[in-house]
C-alpha cells in the first residue's frame with residue numbers, strides 16, 4: 099500500500115523555470131560628439147534584464163540614464179559593445195515609453211490619447227473600446243474619459259500616459275522619471291496605481307529614478323550607476339514582499355538595510371558628479 103505521508107510534496111512540485119532574458123548588454127558604450135568635443139555618456143555597461151523584471155535605474159544627474167533608456171528604445175545608437183532585445187510576441191509592440199513631462203497629445207481627449215497606439219496598430223474599434231475603458235478605469239480617470247489634457251492636473255496627465263503605455267500592450271515599458279514632477283502624495287498614489295497595473299501584466303519595466311525610496315517601492319532590482327561615464331556600479335535585488343504600499347513598505351523588514359545599501363553605493367557617485375560640474 100502506498101504511504102501518502104511519505105510523498106515528498108516539496109520535491110514533487112516542479113520549480114518554475116527561470117525567466118528568459120529580455121534585454122542583454124555587453125560592454126555597452128555611448129560617446130556623443132558635439133562641437134568637436136566627445137562626451138563619454140556610457141561605458142562598459144554589462145547588464146541582463148529578465149522577462150517580467152521591474153528594474154529601477156538610479157544614478158547621479160548626467161550619468162547616462164536617459165541615454166541608456168533611449169538606446170533600448172531605439173531612439174539612440176550605441177557606439178560600443180552589444181545590445182540584444184528579445185521580442186517574444188511579434189504581434190505586440192516591443193516597447194512603449196513614458197516620460198517625465200506629460201507626453202499626452204493636448205488636442206486629443208483622454209480616451210483618444212489612451213487608444214492612440216492601438217489605433218495606430220489597426221486594432222478593431224470594439225476591442226479598442228474595451229481595452230481603453232479597462233485602463234482608464236484602472237488609473238481612476240473614468241469620469242474624465244472625454245476631458246482634454248488642459249482640463250487635467252499634472253498627476254492626471256501622467257495617469258493618461260501610464261494608461262496609454264499599458265493599453266498599447268508593449269513587451270517592455272521604458273519609464274524616464276515619470277513621477278519626478280509630482281508632489282509627494284500624488285507620487286505615492288501613482289506609484290501604487292502603477293504597481294497594481296503592473297501586477298496584472300508583469301511586463302518588463304526599466305524605470306529611471308533619482309529616488310532610492312521610489313526604487314524600493316517599485317522594483318525587483320535596483321541598478322546603481324556611476325557618475326559619467328555611466329557604468330553599472332551595484333545590482334541590488336529588492337526582495338521586499340509584494341503587493342507593496344508606497345508608505346507601508348518603509349516599515350517593512352529589510353527596507354532600512356536596503357536603503358542604506360543603495361545610498362552607500364550612490365553617495366560617492368553623486369559627490370563625483372557634483373565635483374564634475376563644479377567650476
Ligand SMILES: Nc1ncnc2c1ncn2[C@@H]1O[C@H](COP(=O)(O)OP(=O)(O)OP(=O)(O)O)[C@@H](O)[C@H]1O
Pocket residue numbers: 130131132137138139157158159160161162163164165166326
Ligand atoms: N544629444 C546629445 N549630445 C551631446 N551630449 C549629450 C546628448 N544627450 C546627452 N548628452 C550628454 O550625455 C550625458 C548623459 O546624459 P543623460 O541625459 O543620459 O543623463 P541622465 O543620467 O539621464 O541625467 P539626468 O538625471 O540629469 O536626467 C550628459 O553629460 C549629457 O550632457
